[in-house]
Amino acid sequence: MKKYKAILLLAIASFSLNSCSEDKMDDINKNVNNPTDVPSHFAITDAMTSTAFSNTGSDLSFYSGVYVELNAGGSGQMYNAETRNGEPINQTTYNNSWNNQYQTMYNLKLIIEKCTTGTEKGNYTTLGIAQVLYAYNLALLTDMYGDVPFTEAFQPGVIFQPKLDHQEDLYKIVFATLEDAIVNLGKTSNYPVLGNQDLIYQGDKTKWIKAANGLLARYTLRLSFRNPDYAKVLIYVSKSFTSKNDEFKLKNNDIPNPYYQLDNARGYLFASKSLSDKLNARANDPRAEGYFTKIRKTSGAPLTYEFFVNGESPQSQNYSFSALINRNNPIFMLSYHELLFIKAEAEARNSDAVTSTASLTAAVNAAFNKDEVINFSTTNAANYVAGLNITNNADLLKEIAVQKYLSFYENECVEAYNDYRRLLAIYGSAAAHPIQLANPLNAAKFPLRLTYGNSDVSANKNVTEAFGDGTYVYTEKVWWAGGTR
Template identity: 80%
Template sequence: MKKYKVILLLVIASLSLNSCSEDKMDEINKNVNDPKDVPTRFAITDAMTRTAFSNTGSDISFYTGVYVELNAGGFNQMYNAETRNGEPKNQTTFNNSWNNIYQTMYNLKLIIDKCKTGDEKGNYNTLGMAQVLYAYNLALLTDMFGDVPFTQSFQPGVIFTPKIDRQEDLYKIIFATLEEAIVNLGKTTTLYPATGSQDLIYGGDNAKWAKAANGLLARYTLRLSFKNPDYAKVLDYVSKSFTDNKGEFAMKNVSIPNPYFEFDNQRGYLFASNSLHDKLIARNNDPRADAYFEKIEKTKGAPLTYEFFIQGVSPQSQNYSYSGLLNKTNPIFMLSYHELLFIKAEAEARNSAAVTSTASLTAAVKAAFNKTEDINFADEDASAYVAGLNIVTNADLLKEIAVQKYLAFYENESAEAYNDYRRLLAMYGSKAAHPIQLANPKNATEFPLRLPYGDSDVSANENVKAAYGDGTYVYTQNVWWAGGTR
């Protein structure tokens, strides 16, 4: 009996030692650089960076810039986009953007939940910032892809194939989230440390975040002008937003390079657009016609010259002029001051057919002539420029506002140029009547009216797979706010 007791004690001791060993190994294997729970003021820094660099400034901007001819796709994937060779409709084209936006929103949802009902309840400062970013990313997602999975998303292990939600309903969520964000940003947070330098956009300034939210509300209200126009509300939101380019909603940080600079530096696929250049020359020899582009040495030893890529015609090559705005330190715009002023000018002109004054347009052009991308022209240059545009009627004014806004979006705001082009296409009713005339002959049958769903969900979610079909819907189906059904 004594023998069995000894054996039993040895077994227990052995199990105890093994248990200690496993616990120790768990501790050793723990990655201290990948914590499972961090204060939200740190987590939101990553969300801001993803929103600006990965979601706003990268693939979506590069491709849409080619579609609306702010840039020309001269090589590789961008040439395929230019010639409509698979890239516009392939489910793999925007898979990175698709996944990045969803991941960003999932991370922001965790922050929001933690600040609303979790262990940081009452952290209104970070909550408001997260809600602005959440609404912005949701708008980016649905503006580009139309109806998308959302209300059943962000439930890993619970719902594997979330349903697709209608864009009309998603826009209601966008507006409600921004309105709630403004309320939270007006509250005082005392229990938690300020975001401070962890806020790479506004340095923890709640008032600036609230102004950005109002600016976004102005943009999204104008976005619905074909479906539900409310120009008085647009102007009200503008009046509550920022009043100079120091307050614009943008990421400018020495540690985060501008994506266009990085893309050109690493790939060299985007070049000077002949279509854009022609529009500049047609308007009093717009002074930006030189500032926007760089001359090249076409052949070795020859004088420097401009070589523009003709949309849908020029051959694939990397020997074209390129952007003159490329700079590692350029801001990544999410809502620029010049865009806000163009929104104001359009809302005023649409709110009353009697409006023919060019005062607001001139203010917007002045902001565009002095935007924070090494573009610096005198205010009197902008005034003289607008005065020479021969604007007489309200219709003239509206068309020129559209064109000038488009010209100002070069090169870092292509996604908004793409959104505006599609919105105005619905409002004017045809490509022929559109204020912005695109040159690519492929547009007759293959202008991308939206972006294709990402491969991750086309492959794994039967709802998305059915909606995607063979991808050709991108050429025939408008998004809801542009007159489509999805």
């Protein structure tokens, strides 16, 4: 898959040497295009870009979207993932993402050290932002892979085969880091405001604090199978986003959205019949047609929707595809509509007496107005939710789950995957799950996690042992979903 990097234009000068001192030779031999000490206001921009484009929005999203059937893998690598042909258990499948995630966290670790005890000590705003990103990337890493190297990682030349840390312990670090970030973002800094170097919030500390609280709400709910605390979820929600203008997302007009890139370069993802069936099961859902593009299968034939039957249709590029694709679509790290669905679920789980659909309606309304090229803002969310015939708390909880899932199309697939696995633990079985997946291969081969990257499977005996032959992804749940690792 393509990786998205910032490109530096290099000016190369020629020169001649007659004689040089050793000091001069040392200066000449330095690679000025790979500096060892980068000012944090430059490094933080790169960390934001890699977090969104390389880590959240690319391979992890593509593959997880296929597994939870928001998209269908109709061709190439995505077809292999769809048909469970090697991709879910291969150590090479997610290697690019694995390496990118660790590189991003290493860079953020350097920023945190620089702003804590290093040359920019007291740069509290950049420190807080780096901590939010660090916590987000750590949660993303362990959510995807479970137990991973962390406390002994990031020590090149010192520890060559770091141990795997338990997911439960990693989540303690995630929470502590976000809490520290909120404290630091509340401090006064004498360093210049990041401004446009902050691609997400343009240096607005208040919005970064809202994002940190929103992530705390998400991760507290994530642990609800292990340690439910819905009242705390609601406290965090109350301190987070108040509109989609606060969303934790990144749009960079110089770098096309990864889904746009994949569609133009490869054409691997297509319209999922499983998703279409769920939309059509709900009367008057505007997304039933608005999510997809009609195609003409043969010359002169009428335009029709052609859906890929999950796990069964043959490999081809002759299927309908997303109608939302646009090069300028944002990459969501945490959307406003997700936050409102978190609130709705926490309220409903906090008391069995809750049957009001008010919070669900607000979340659906936000989903109809999500920031993508096509929106469904003309649809009356209250009338739509009223037509869902929710009569009790159990009905409400199930519909919250489904509506949240539907809102994640097309590029919030990582969270759809995390949510599906969390709810699988809560409901106890795929049969009882509010979101019914259609791929018949799921009976024995639903990927409960992603495989470790080849870089460490081949070089770190601790990871090699945990990887085995890769088939553990079909049997081993991550810790927060009821597993042991």
